[in-house]
Amino acid sequence: GGLGSSASTGLSDSLDPGSIATLAHNQAPAARVAFSTNRPPPPEQRYWRVLVHPRFNGSRWDRDPQAETREAAAALPPPRDRRGDDQIWLVEPSRFTAVPWDGAARPTDANPRPAPTGELRLLRPALERRSYRLLEQAQPLDWQRQPPTRGDLSLPPRQNPRLLELGRSWATLPDPAARVEAAQAWFLATGFRYDTRPGTLPQRDGLDAFLFEQQVGFCGHYASAFSALMRAAGVPSRVVSGYLGGTWVDPLGGASYLELRQSDAHAWSEVWLPGTGWQRVDPTSWARGAKATPSTRTAQQEAAAGALARGWRWLQRQWWGLDMAWSRWWLGFDRSSQDALLNWLLGAHRWAVGWLALAGVATALGAGLLLMLRTQGQTRDQRSRDVAALLHVLHHLKLDPEPGETLDSLAARAAQAYPMLAAALAELTACHAAWRYGPALSPEAERRFRRRWQLALEQVKRL
Numbered sequence: 001g002g003l004g005s006s007a008s009t010g011l012s013d014s015l016d017p018g019s020i021a022t023l024a025h026n027q028a029p030a031a032r033v034a035f036s037t038n039r040p041p042p043p044e045q046r047y048w049r050v051l052v053h054p055r056f057n058g059s060r061w062d063r064d065p066q067a068e069t070r071e072a073a074a075a076l077p078p079p080r081d082r083r084g085d086d087q088i089w090l091v092e093p094s095r096f097t098a099v100p101w102d103g104a105a106r107p108t109d110a111n112p113r114p115a116p117t118g119e120l121r122l123l124r125p126a127l128e129r130r131s132y133r134l135l136e137q138a139q140p141l142d143w144q145r146q147p148p149t150r151g152d153l154s155l156p157p158r159q160n161p162r163l164l165e166l167g168r169s170w171a172t173l174p175d176p177a178a179r180v181e182a183a184q185a186w187f188l189a190t191g192f193r194y195d196t197r198p199g200t201l202p203q204r205d206g207l208d209a210f211l212f213e214q215q216v217g218f219c220g221h222y223a224s225a226f227s228a229l230m231r232a233a234g235v236p237s238r239v240v241s242g243y244l245g246g247t248w249v250d251p252l253g254g255a256s257y258l259e260l261r262q263s264d265a266h267a268w269s270e271v272w273l274p275g276t277g278w279q280r281v282d283p284t285s286w287a288r289g290a291k292a293t294p295s296t297r298t299a300q301q302e303a304a305a306g307a308l309a310r311g312w313r314w315l316q317r318q319w320w321g322l323d324m325a326w327s328r329w330w331l332g333f334d335r336s337s338q339d340a341l342l343n344w345l346l347g348a349h350r351w352a353v354g355w356l357a358l359a360g361v362a363t364a365l366g367a368g369l370l371l372m373l374r375t376q377g378q379t380r381d382q383r384s385r386d387v388a389a390l391l392h393v394l395h396h397l398k399l400d401p402e403p404g405e406t407l408d409s410l411a412a413r414a415a416q417a418y419p420m421l422a423a424a425l426a427e428l429t430a431c432h433a434a435w436r437y438g439p440a441l442s443p444e445a446e447r448r449f450r451r452r453w454q455l456a457l458e459q460v461k462r463l
Contacts, residue, residue, distance in 0.1 A: 007020045007022075007023055007024070008023070008024045008025070008026040008262070009023060009024070009025050009026045009262050009263050009264075009265040010026050010028075010030075010262040010265050011050055011051055011094075011096070011241055011242070011262075011265055012241075013051070013062060013063050014053075014060050014061065014062050014063075015053050015060065015061040015062075015220050015223070015224060015239055015241060015267060016059055016060035016061075016220075017201075017217060017218065017220030017221045017224055018059050018200060018201030018202075018203075018206035018207070018209075018210070018221075019059075019200060019201075020198075020200065020220070021197065021198070021199050021200045022196065022197045023196040023197070023218050024196075025196075025262075025263040026261075026262035026263055026265075027261055027262070027263055028092075028261060028262045029092050029259070029260075029261055029262075030091070030092055030100070030243060030260045030261055030262050030264065030265075031048075031089060031090065031091040031092060031099075031100050031243070031260045032089070032090045032257045032258065032259050032260065032324060033048075033087050033088065033089050033090075033100075033246075033257060033258050033260070034087070034088045034255045034256065034257040034258075034324045034328060035085070035086075035087055035258075036085050036086045036087075037085055038255075038256055039256075040246070040248050040258045041102075043245065045102075046244060046245050046246055046258070047102070047103075047242065047243075047244055047266075047268065047280060047282075048100040048101065048102060048242045048243040048244070048246075048260065049100070049101065049102070049103050049118060049119075049120075049240050049242040050096070050098050050099065050100050050119070050241060050242040050243070051063055051067075051096065051098055051119065051240070051241045051242065052064075052067075052117040052118055052119055052238060052239075052240055052270075053238060053239040053240070053241065054117070054149075054151055054152060054238040054239075055151065055154075056154065056155065056156070056227070056228065056231070057156055058155075058156040058159035058160060058207075059159075059201075059203070059206050059207065061224060061227070061238075061239040064117070067098070067115075067117075067119070068096065068097055068125070085135070085136040086105075086108075086133055086134060086135050086136065087101075087102075087105055087133070087134045087135075087136065088131065088132075088133055088255075088324065088328045089101070089131060089132050089133075089134065090129060090130075090131045090323065090324065091129065091130050091131075092129055093127050093128055093129060094125065094127075095125055095127075096125060097121040097122045097123070097124060097125050098115075098119040098120060098121050098122075099112055099120055099121070099122060099130065099132070100120075100242060100243060100260065101120040101134060102134075103118055103141070103143075103144070104136065104137055104140065104141065105134035105135060105136045105137060106134060106135045106136075106137050106141065107120070107132065107133075107134055107135075108132075108133045108134065108135055109132075109133075110123075111123050111132070112132055114141055114142070114143050115143065116142075116143055116146045117143065117146075118143040118144070118146075118240070118270075118278065140277065143278075144277040144278050145277045145278075146277075146278070147272075148236035148272045152231075152236035152237065152238055152272065153231050153234070153236050154231070155228065155231050155232060159204075159205060160205050160206075160207045160208045160228065161205070161208065162205075162208045162211065162212055163207050163208055163211055163225070163228055163229060163232060164232045166186070166211070166229060166232070167228070167229040167230070167231070167232020167233040168232050168233065170182045170183065170229075170233040171232070171233045171234045173233075176233075176234075176235045176271070176272075176273050176274065177273055179230065179233045179234070179235055180230070180235065180271060180273075180281060183226060183229055183230065183233070183283075184283075184286060187222075187226075187283060187286040187287070188286050190215060191215065191288065192215050192216070192217075192222070192286065192287040192288065193215065193216045193287055193288045193289055194216075194217070194218060194284065194287040194288065194289040194290040195216045195217065195218065195289065196218050198214065198216045198217045198218065198221065199214070201214065207224065207225050207228055210225055211225055217287075218284075219266050219267045219268070219284040220267050222283040222284040222286070222287060223239045223240075223267040223268050223269045223282075223283060223284070224239060224267075225283070226269050226281065226283035227239050227269045227271075230269070230271050235271050235272065235273075236271065236272035237269055237270065237271045237272070238269070238270050239267055239268075239269060239270075240267065240268055240269070240270050240280070241265065241266070241267045242265075242266065243260045243264040243265055243266060244264055244265075244266035244268075245264055245266075246258040246259055246260045246264055247259045247261075249317050249321065251317055251318045251321025251322070252318055252321070253318070253321060253322060253325075254318075254321030254322040254323070254324055254325040255321055255324040255325040255328055256321070257321065257324045259317070266284075267284075268280060268281065268282040268283070268284070269281045269282070269283060386450070386453055386457075387407065387432065389457060390407075390428060390457060390460070393457070393460055393461055394410065394414055397414065397417070397418065399413060399414050399417065407429060407432055408429050408432075408433075411425040411426075411428065411429045418463075420463050421460055421463055423459075424456045424457075424459040424460045424463070425456075425460065427452060427453075427455075427456040428453060428456045428457065428460070431449050431452055431453045431456070434449060
């Protein structure tokens with residue numbers, strides 16, 4: 001995120017959605033996570049928290065200004081049993097000490113460690129790529145039961161009066177959970193809409209304008225407005241930013257993993273409920289059009305990318321799969337076991353570990369590139385033969401391509417001259433468009449398209 005009339009997806013200390021007219025999608029990598037079960041959690045559980053924003057000035061939500069300098073909570077004692085379902089995280093460099101996690105898993109060593117707000121913090125900012133292992137837990141961690149402070153109910157006076165009036169109308173409900181349900185019912189009945197180009201809000205009483213006039217926005221608008229409404233209703237609340245969803249990757253070799261990019265950045269709310277502690281509420285899901293999740297948009301943009309970009313992304317993911325497999329194996333040791341293994345393998349030549357890793361990377365990338373080029377070359381040759389076969393049939397009908405003419409234009413001329421061929425020619429041009437302009441096809445999808453092409457071509461020959 002960021003200030004100004006436009007911004008790109010990502011994480012920031014401050015969340016001020018009213019100042020953003022257009023939100024662009026940043027495809028930079030953010031993190032990757034592998035699971036010992038070799039499958040991701042269900043989509044509704046793929047919320048990866050990073051930053052907590054408890055301070056609200058009427059339009060902007062901020063982190064604690066001391067968040068990056070204050071010491072995180074004391075390190076958790078090592079788990080008695082380090083076995084069980086685990087998560088291996090690889091995070092890209094960041095200026096924050098806070099890193100992604102699900103809020104429920106337990107670190108296996110002293111770095112990182114959970115803060116009382118529910119941020120998982122490294123001992124120093126992740127200025128280089130970092131890795132860590134978390135063990136999944138059935139019981140909530142201490143941060144979820146950390147009581148709210150007075151600041152979690154703080155609202156600036158004489159700002160957003162209509163928001164205050166609506167929130168206070170729910171304060172008469174005795175149960176905080178019922179106040180959350182009342183807010184959900186109101187959002188659903190009002191007909192809010194999700195859009196990444198909502199335009200800016202007024203500097204004064206911007207959330208009033210969003211709730212009662214504009215009623216269009218992205219995740220930051222909904223998390224901000226709902227959290228403020230809950231405070232007005234007497235329910236402690238705050239905004240959390242992190243990532244939602246992700247793309248599951250099954251590389252040719254190495255470990256499968258969930259890929260998170262900055263385009264997956266998301267904001268939601270947390271409310272304090274007596275007896276259960278801090279609970280996640282995602283008000284964005286109450287807006288029409290919110291099913292276009294960041295992961296869906298990422299897939300659409302990948303489909304529109306050129307062949308070179310898709311090839312690079314494929315190579316990148318193959319390498320990340322190998323890297324993830326190495327990290328899983330390496331993080332399965334404690335620090336003393338790691339040192340002992342390196343001493344046994346390299347002895348006095350431990351300085352060479354970096355060069356060995358670099359050689360492994362080069363070998364893996366080279367093998368992957370050769371495999372990709374060979375596969376794509378075979379596919380292109382077959383498609384060229386298919387198109388040549390169609391042109392040969394049309395040649396016998398006295399229909400040859402004119403200089404610069406596309407296959408679609410040639411097929412249109414053929415259908416005009418021979419109307420009985422129109423349906424079969426439409427199928428052929430649809431297959432050609434999918435091959436040339438669509439996303440890379442899986443081997444199974446490639447076989448299906450070739451079967452469709454062959455059937456349509458045989459139909460042209462018969463007619």
